[in-house]
Amino acid sequence: MHPAVLGIITIIVGVGGCVGYFYGANLFLDKVLFPAKGPNAGRNINRANIIRPWLFLLPAMLALGLYLAYPVFATLRLSFLERLPGNQYAFVGFENYTRMFAEPKFMEAMRNNILWLIVVPAASTALGLLVAQLTDRLRWGSIAKSIIFMPMAISFVGAAVIFKLVYEARPEDVAQIGILNHLYLLFGGAEPQQWLTIPFWNNFFLMIVLIWIQTGFAMVILSAALRGIPEETVEAAIVDGANPFQIFFKIKIPQIMGTIVVVWTTITIATLKVFDIVFAMTNGQWETQVLANYMYDKLFRANDWGMGSAAAMIIMLLVTPILVWNVHNARKEMR
Amino acid sequence: MDGLSGQKPAVVWALNISVIALVLLWIFPTLGLFVSSFRTGDQITASGWWSAMFPAEQTLQFRAIDPDDNRIETDAGVFVVEGNVFDGGDALTIDSWGTSSRALDAYQIGDTADLGDGETLILNTDGSYIWQGDDEQISGRGQRLFINATVPPDFTLDNYSFVLFDEDNSEGMAKAFFNTLTVVIPATIIPILIAAFAAYALAWMDFPGRALLIAAVVGLLVVPLQLALIPLLSLHNAIGIGKGYLGVWLAHTGFGLPLAIYLLRNYMVGLPRDIIENARVDGATEFQIFTKIILPLSFPALASFAIFQFLWTWNDLLVALVFLIDSSGQTTVMTKQIVELLGTRGGDWEILATSAFVSIAVPLIVFFAMQRYLVRGLLAGSVK
16 A cells, blocks of 8 residues: 555544544443433442543553553563574573673763763753853844754754764865864864764764754753843842843852753753764764664664663663652642 | 843944854854755865855866767878867866876866877867877777866756656655655644543543652653663564554654643643633533633644654654664655665765755744744743
8 A cells, every 4th residue: 555545544543543532432431331310310420520531541541551661661671681593582680781781882882971961961051041141132032043943953864964064074185075174274274184083072073963953942941941030130130230240140040040950851861862863973983882872783783682672771770860850840840 | 131231332242243153153054064955066075065155166077079970080190089078068267177087287278288199189268179199099989188167156956856856866865755754744643632632631630640640751751762662663563563654653652642741731731720610510521621622722732742743753763763664665764864875875965965955844944934832832841
């Protein structure tokens, strides 16, 4: 069948199925199971109202359970197993983990991931805050923000191509077509550099791509937070003779600290999962491996499900503190 | 009022200039790719894209016309071929020229190139040449000519027609574009519907365990989808879906749901309580309240999530790699196609830039058209 036809059928079946399920289940509940008439009308209405929320929640709970909750446990289980020929599994305890920790490529991925986790959220948040503050009272500020926000819409793969062109190096005797090398030579560099192949520093050239994308996100949220600051606090500071920097660091920042933390953690999660950029630009060569790409390598290139799952569990482990913190905050809010 | 943008003109100037610098820094990389997608491969390698607006020096390769058909015997044993390298095209300003790829700029205009054993070639300003030699020399294939000329700025749409519409181009983007669209539309619509009902239940219905479920959704929000790859692929294989559109639709639905439920619930909770209570008092069923009141009022939140999910599924690589693309390559999506091109056509920037821009263009249009909703959604999702 032609995929387009299949797609249209899926939309019709999916949407129709959902609507039909919700409508039909409600109808069934109200008319057949617990009809709101007859001798037990009152009791029936109450019973129907106890069941109804679960009717509304059922598809979502099934999908969430199957596609997000179950895999966490399945992956945990797989990380303790070794796949044997013929779809058999053997329990190997922590062997996948010990093997993985012994691999230099894994330690490299860990080191790089930690670097990413330190640099990207900090740089994106700081730059986003800077732009948000600078454009706050600018007449054309919204245009500037639009442009800095734009990379949000660009795929990691698209961004990888964009920055590959920026980093492109050509032999010394012909024209440079990568802007970075062009500027490097212009400002006294000796010879064109293959930026992505310089160990250690190439990590930063990859991080720039993610920072470029995430700064807009940080800016949008922090800009809204800055606008939410009560004018009186700033005015009072001006009256007291505070200079602009004091106002920014001592008055504004403390008031939006909560938002800064939210932005920081959100970008941290995005950074932890970074895959496409490394996959498309270096594929982990020249010591640029990161956990997500390492895991993909193990799962689908080396076909080692045990070690791949162990790597995935490491990512999960790193996310867990933020998960707990988020849940804690959400519960506090609801009280 | 504001701390940094005081009344002093110098400060205002500094502020404007630094924002301009930041904006330029942010737009420059994308602009480079955009400009490159309208240049030919020769132009891209000859000069940086930033000089595309100005004339540039390029080395062009020509071959003299077929000597066997066009040669004229002027004297006994002396054959001559005359022609013009710019035949049928615009004349360019020639700076220097050569006859071998090892010495591209060996000669000036008016020089006579000595090709050995009395064979000669003369090139004039207007591009006309005279190639002279004996019977054996002036035969076979035409003499090669390398001309260094100043080429005026020139933009072309050929890359786009090649990448999108050329039937013979096996690496074209047309099919991948279509496949991406096929993935994206159901994967955007279905989670919205499922999430809207769940969000309503979590926002406005009272039942035991509600707080726990909301906490679970918040928790699932950050679970890396990397964990889901192998268990779900095995599951899909076990129940016979295998790799394909159905699998990728289901996967995107599952992965998109936490954010959808979270965003929609946050929005619905903020709707005025009176409307809903009044409707209940008037005897409306929950289903009616949902479809007639909540859904229309929640349009901004629905639009925000729709944009998120659209951008995310359109730009996704990992989920498509794992759940959709099989070895036949028939179901490849644009992101995968571009990664493939980065491997096989790493130096052909005209193809790479154009292909990348084809995939970037649609999200950019959506972004600029619906930025308001996107910002609103971001704020609802992060700031509480």
